[in-house]
Amino acid sequence: MRRAVVAAMFLIPFLFLGGTAWVLFAPQGEDPAATLMEYDFGGDFTLTGTDGEPASLSDHRGEVVLLFFGYTHCPDYCPTTLSKLHEVYDLLGEEGEEVVVLFVSVDPERDSPERLGAYLDAFDLPVAGLTGDPAAVDAVAGRYHAFHEAVEQPDSAAGYLVDHSLYLYLIDRRGRLRQLFRHDAPAGRIAATVRKLL
Amino acid sequence: MLLRTCGRAALAAALLAAGACGAGAAGDGPSAADGGAAVFAEEAWARASLPPHDAASAYLTLRNPGAEDAVLVGAECAVAAVAELHVMEVDDATQRMRMRATDAMTVPAGGRLVLEPGSDHLMFFELASPWEAGEEVAISLRFADGSALELGAVPVRAPTSR
Numbered sequence: 041m042r043r044a045v046v047a048a049m050f051l052i053p054f055l056f057l058g059g060t061a062w063v064l065f066a067p068q069g070e071d072p073a074a075t076l077m078e079y080d081f082g083g084d085f086t087l088t089g090t091d092g093e094p095a096s097l098s099d100h101r102g103e104v105v106l107l108f109f110g111y112t113h114c115p116d117y118c119p120t121t122l123s124k125l126h127e128v129y130d131l132l133g134e135e136g137e138e139v140v141v142l143f144v145s146v147d148p149e150r151d152s153p154e155r156l157g158a159y160l161d162a163f164d165l166p167v168a169g170l171t172g173d174p175a176a177v178d179a180v181a182g183r184y185h186a187f188h189e190a191v192e193q194p195d196s197a198a199g200y201l202v203d204h205s206l207y208l209y210l211i212d213r214r215g216r217l218r219q220l221f222r223h224d225a226p227a228g229r230i231a232a233t234v235r236k237l238l
Numbered sequence: 239m240l241l242r243t244c245g246r247a248a249l250a251a252a253l254l255a256a257g258a259c260g261a262g263a264a265g266d267g268p269s270a271a272d273g274g275a276a277v278f279a280e281e282a283w284a285r286a287s288l289p290p291h292d293a294a295s296a297y298l299t300l301r302n303p304g305a306e307d308a309v310l311v312g313a314e315c316a317v318a319a320v321a322e323l324h325v326m327e328v329d330d331a332t333q334r335m336r337m338r339a340t341d342a343m344t345v346p347a348g349g350r351l352v353l354e355p356g357s358d359h360l361m362f363f364e365l366a367s368p369w370e371a372g373e374e375v376a377i378s379l380r381f382a383d384g385s386a387l388e389l390g391a392v393p394v395r396a397p398t399s400r
Contacts, residue, residue, distance in 0.1 A: 112288070113292075113293065114337075115285065115287070115288065115293040115294060115295045115361065116285075116295050116324070116326065116337070116355060116356065116359050116361070117326070117335055117337070117356055119285060119288065119355075119397050119398070120355040120356040120400060122397075122398065123355070123397070123398040123399065123400045124400065126398045127400075155289075155290060158289035158290060159288050159289050159290075161289070162286075162288045162289055162397050163397060163398060164398075187332065187334050193338070193339060195339045195341070196322055196324075196338075196339035196361075197320040197322065197363035197364065198293070198322075198339070198361075198363065201337050201338070203334060203335060203336045203337070204334070204335060205332060205333045205334050205335070206328060206333045206334075206335050207333050222333055223328060223333060223335070223356065
């Protein structure tokens with residue numbers, strides 16, 4: 041019994057040191073990837089690119105696409121999402137070369153191709169902006185179950201703001217929707233899931 | 239050129255105001271301009287505006303060590319004609335984001351109010367000129383009790399900051 045106590049007294053400091061070393065030097069675990077899914081919604085669409093020419097999801101066959109809906113009068117959430125995507129690209133490194141971001145405007149009446157292009161150019165990202173006829177944008181949003189609604193703001197200089205859903209859609213090389221990320225999904229989880237499609 | 243011309247006067251005023259009650263120039267120490275709410279700010283920063291530079295946002299944490307709630311009722315900025323308090327809500331089930339201007343935000347007694355990206359924030363419209371990373375802007379916060387908190391030199395960070 042006494043021997044066991046003495047042994048424990050010797051062992052405890054080593055266990056403590058080992059635990060400390062583990063905490064200090066263990067590899068930082070990357071966020072686990074989300075499961076890839078199959079959905080019965082989503083699909084190809086054509087809107088107008090920032091050059092004023094027709095632009096389709098299918099232009100990006102062979103690439104992995106991260107799609108989201110936003111608008112340029114949104115100076116908070118949309119830059120925050122684009123900033124997170126920056127982090128995703130940093131995590132992907134060279135693998136990110138086969139990944140493209142599509143930003144579909146849910147405010148096509150104010151987001152002309154030129155305005156959208158200038159806004160997105162401020163981010164050092166491979167991002168393609170799409171806008172177009174409001175009815176066409178509505179149809180695309182509907183196919184992705186992306187809610188959006190312009191709400192007049194009598195108390196704000198913004199004129200109107202657009203309530204919209206914040207999902208980030210992961211689309212594989214064949215144009216199929218494979219996962220939806222919530223607005224608070226960490227960049228590491230997004231990068232790890234993208235990697236499963238590369 | 240860190241501050242726009244019209245911002246310099248505001249900065250000077252802010253420095254005077256801050257100096258008058260012995261607080262730091264950046265407004266990051268206890269600093270109630272006229273002995274009102276003892277609310278102080280930390281980690282204030284603004285996001286660089288994006289083309290066509292018609293709006294910008296700023297973020298900070300307000301701490302209230304006092305025994306009474308402090309109510310933020312407005313903001314002013316020398317380089318923006320309009321400043322608003324915006325609250326953002328996200329519905330968990332639908333991920334629907336809803337952003338609205340509000341006329342009051344409470345900094346609870348003994349607590350804090352966090353304004354951060356993707357959440358509640360200060361929003362500025364009608365900018366005097368683009369807000370560019372590396373610059374500083376002067377922001378003044380107004381409270382319901384009539385006090386003000388002057389943030390003399392809020393750093394402007396790159397659009398991709400979070």
